[in-house]
Amino acid sequence: MKQEWLARLILAVLCVAAIAAPLTFQAIQTNRANAPTIELRARLPDAEHGGWSTDVIKVVAGQPIHLRLTSDDVMHGFAVGQTDWPALDIKPGEVAETDLTFDRPGRYTFYCTRWCGPNHWRMRGVIEVRNPSGVNGDASQPTSEPPLYQKLGLDIDAMPQLAPQAEQSLSQLQGLPSAERGAASHVELPSELRDRDWLRTHTPAEAFTLLRKNVAYNDLTDAQVWDVVAFAWRASASPDVLARGAQLYARDCAACHGETGRGDGPAGRDLPGLQTMLPDAKRGPGDLTDARRMFALTDAHLQGKLLRGGMGTGMPEFGSLYTTDEQWTVIAFVRGFALEGKRWGQRASP
């Protein structure tokens, strides 16, 4: 009988241990962390669900949190918008961990940085950072400076048209302008085209008109003037900025707009695009190589589109994700598609 009880004891200990040991160990591991631990699971989002196991994380400013991130299916990424914290890859079945401390109260967007599926852009959540006192600050944005397009009062849903002269010259242009040729011509740029603020608030077509009106450039053909315009935009961004822009574009834009900016990315095929506003427009994301459209838009206009999103076109908003620098960085890179085509992008690739 003693043997029987011993056997029962062994069996009970083993079975209880099989259940209790891992759960206890996990509880100890979690409590050992120096900061409150938040488990965040990522899974492929669909039309109904955003993909993160929780959409809102509440934290207190100045207090560190420990994030444990796992993926249920494919590789996802994690980043916090408008911060310079590096993005984290979340491999399926593995645990990615990071410690974060928010110094300022506000609402921060966390999002997936890997193209995980057709509804990737839905993978966003909010980190609400409140003051330690718990009073106010909950809804304030981390950045308070209004963006340039707002300062200029631009209607970003308007469809600006090219001036007739620019339109005509473009129709005669063989291929796209070339910043390289523009640089090789050793033409001195007028002060406006060396001024970054001017470039952000004027269109390439306006730059073309400005040069055409300037007698100093009378010797140049229309094609050469376009090369100078391309060079002006190219010169306004450093190689580092373009390399970073290429990374951001590849991460956030290429799936819809396509690797070469033609609007032929696999994730954009079913998007309505500009057809929402212009029934005659083709479906799908905007073609960033379309000189007629792109040369009629200012960088500030593009910033507005980027920050607010496409309002029915299928383009998500990036206002809560990008810092101001990142906005201009990606716009500088995107400009290259129409101003120099593939080569700009190729050279900018890291």
Added chain:
Amino acid sequence: MMRYELTQIPWLKRLLVSRWPIFLVRAVVLAGFVLTIVAGLVGSPVGSHNFAIIFVWIAWWSFLKLLAIPFGGRAWCAVCPIPMAGEWMQQGALVGRSARGIGLNRAWPKQFRNIWIPTGAFAMIGLFSAVILTVPRVTGWVLLGFIAVALVVSLVYERRAFCRHICPIGGFIGLYSRLAPVEVRVRDRAECATHADKTCVTGNEQGYGCPWQAVPLALVQNTNCGLCMECLRSCSRDNIAVNLRPFGADMGRRAGRSLDQAYFGFMMLGSVAVYSTVMLGAWGKLKTAAFEVGSVAWLSYAAVFLAFTLGVLPGLFLLAVWAGRKLAGSTLSLRKTFIAQSHALISLGLLAWLAFTVSFAFAKFSYVWSVLSDPFGWGWNLFGTAHVPWTPYLMNLAPMLQVLALLGGLIWTSVWVRRIAQEELPEKQAVRQSLPVMLFCLLFTIGMLWLLIG
């Protein structure tokens, strides 16, 4: 036929007679089983990082097919934790001999004293395999379901009715255990004949009557012997032996040849072909169809699976047997010949499963290291192996082993096709009877070679 009696070795016999060694192994396996269920239910949903998927479907399932069955027959059944709780309830003791068990102790219904239920259960596993084998939570629930069904069956019916008449894995092991080089048999049949008590069947103070409801005296093949060693304990005349024997020693036995066994064999043969196609083939749509349970594509997959395993394959075999009868001018009944000849497919089936297992066991075994350190996919690193990268092992050797296994299976089966034909027919007629069946086996082997090696 040559035998070596293992129970002649005193220390080994003591080990086998004692209930403790088997109990201890079983208790540890049960704890592992519980851990597997917990991991499946609460661990990472990513199969490659979950103990439940890797240990059940890579480690255990491969171990069973590559080693346990070919060398130990039903040895796994002796330590299987699934019926443990039910058996404990029935017997009232874990290591002792008790008469205080609970349960209705009813006889298993006559109409189900066959392996049609395991055939159906295996078909169900096949239909849902893409999900069961990859989704940890489903694996967890399936294992829990097995324990629950085994417990309920044990409380209602006598002895290990679940193992013998329901468990699909038990059916699988039982079928192929005939090839294993281990057996439990009586030493001297005359001794049994004069033993009126038959304690191996009825039980005594030393041991229970055979839990598998086998009669050791009548035991001529392994299918219904669970190697639990109860007869070794209960035989008052010390007339039970555990023997080592040549591989495939049961193949010449006519006992156990029945239509249900034949169909189980076809289910096994068809399943391995379908699994090889779906899991190892390059047809993404087929994988998706097998995974999307309930969809139209899955229903089509299910229909094809069932039609192939239970219709096309037996139908082609029947055609081969019929052609053989015509060639041989045999007057034996088609049904009887079909059943007898299908018995030869056991060796073809086991070696096809072996070849199939080689293709993924070597390739995926390295996942075992990472889940050992992090069984739940919770970011642990218990033994420092959590980040061991996926590394396929022995991939140069694998195709060679597969070819050897499949060709070996073909030759072995062909030998038995002819020998079984010779049981009823003269030499020349037997050869003619065998030829179309051998052609069937050849075509199946070529198909498997194409699927596994390309």
